[in-house]
Amino acid sequence: MSLQYAIEKQVALAAVRRACALTSAVFNKLVKQETLTKDDKSPVTVADYSAQAVVNTILGHAFPTDPIVGEEDANDLRREEADKLRNRIVELANEALTADLGIGDIAEWGIGPGQERTLEELLDAIDRGNDQGGRVGRRWTLDPIDGTKGFLRGGQYAVCLALIVDGDVKLGIIGCPNLPVKSEEPEGQKGCIFAAVKGQGVEQMTISGANPTPIVIPPVAPGMLNLLESVEAAHADLSFNGRVSELLGITRPPTQMDSQAKYGCLVRGDGGVYLRMPTKAGYREKIWDHASGSLLVQEAGGVITNSLGQPLDFGLGRTLGANYGIVAAGRDVHALVLAAVQKARAEELEKAKA
Numbered sequence: 001m002s003l004q005y006a007i008e009k010q011v012a013l014a015a016v017r018r019a020c021a022l023t024s025a026v027f028n029k030l031v032k033q034e035t036l037t038k039d040d041k042s043p044v045t046v047a048d049y050s051a052q053a054v055v056n057t058i059l060g061h062a063f064p065t066d067p068i069v070g071e072e073d074a075n076d077l078r079r080e081e082a083d084k085l086r087n088r089i090v091e092l093a094n095e096a097l098t099a100d101l102g103i104g105d106i107a108e109w110g111i112g113p114g115q116e117r118t119l120e121e122l123l124d125a126i127d128r129g130n131d132q133g134g135r136v137g138r139r140w141t142l143d144p145i146d147g148t149k150g151f152l153r154g155g156q157y158a159v160c161l162a163l164i165v166d167g168d169v170k171l172g173i174i175g176c177p178n179l180p181v182k183s184e185e186p187e188g189q190k191g192c193i194f195a196a197v198k199g200q201g202v203e204q205m206t207i208s209g210a211n212p213t214p215i216v217i218p219p220v221a222p223g224m225l226n227l228l229e230s231v232e233a234a235h236a237d238l239s240f241n242g243r244v245s246e247l248l249g250i251t252r253p254p255t256q257m258d259s260q261a262k263y264g265c266l267v268r269g270d271g272g273v274y275l276r277m278p279t280k281a282g283y284r285e286k287i288w289d290h291a292s293g294s295l296l297v298q299e300a301g302g303v304i305t306n307s308l309g310q311p312l313d314f315g316l317g318r319t320l321g322a323n324y325g326i327v328a329a330g331r332d333v334h335a336l337v338l339a340a341v342q343k344a345r346a347e348e349l350e351k352a353k354a
């Protein structure tokens, strides 16, 4: 009997691998003037659009009735003045879609030599990502480049794809083209993919899908605990993290890193805690920023909650709803961290009253 979600996992891995190859290629010949600015002021590059086109094309081919909650849409691309960008996207997406078959790839998924798509097909594929999410049914969520700022800096970023069924994350893939395969060899081979399936654990493999190896969060040696956090001060309250570290007696400096690569690092034991508290009232976390990572944590034997200790809810729509932050850690340390977070929060409220 084949394992549940085996086909979905293979297809999702194929899609993420091709998107990772594309984003690496774009970075290597990054043409910065092609960076657009979206309304939310985050940089969106030709790579975000092309990667979403590639992943959605493959999903659309393999699972034509599955909706997709994707970060990007093609509205700006359909504007007349975006013709140069459109041409680049067609070129890049087709290069990725038609590359030779790799490990586990099957031509019936619409990939491999000769499977070019037209501009219209690719724009429609990007717009397949317009699902609004929800409690009932099966849907994918995609962040074609998570950590856009890290990508532009040449730092960490991730291609993140997850399958959600009735609000529950069943499959999560995080492709990290710039992450060292072994944390103890930061200048060694780079590029890994993390894949988790509900009830089946987490694997780390190379960026080409070779050498899948099961991983679990190792127990943290005393004094070795440290925080994983955003590089961007606008994305997480880093001074709050400082106070939590103090309360926990953590002496090691935090590891700052863009994207869901942080979840990959957490599950393989590079830093024992991922803490992300809101910086401004009103920002709602997006499901594509945490769906894959949350399953990774749980399947690697960790715990992920908000700062009230409640589970994250992926059935609310495109966001996680009211934002009480995110606390992820190994099972043995999560309760300690949560207590420190709540104490630091109480101190803040006290100070605000005074």
Ligand SMILES: Nc1ncnc2c1ncn2[C@@H]1O[C@H](COP(=O)(O)O)[C@@H](OP(=O)(O)O)[C@H]1O
Binding pocket: 042, 071, 143, 145, 146, 147, 148, 149, 150, 229, 230, 231, 232, 234, 235, 236, 257, 258, 259, 260, 278, 279, 280, 283, 286, 289
């Ligand atoms: N004010 C805010 N608070 C929290 N997250 C934010 C934010 N503004 C943007 N983000 C999200 O933070 C993500 C990056 O997280 P990190 O800081 O961990 O790298 C961005 O993903 P994208 O880069 O895909 O747009 C974006 O969705």
Ligand SMILES: [Mg+2]
Binding pocket: 042, 071, 148
């Ligand atoms: Mg963005």
Ligand SMILES: [Mg+2]
Binding pocket: 143, 145, 146, 147, 288, 289
């Ligand atoms: Mg993101």
Ligand SMILES: [Mg+2]
Binding pocket: 048, 071, 143, 144, 145, 146, 147, 148
């Ligand atoms: Mg993104």
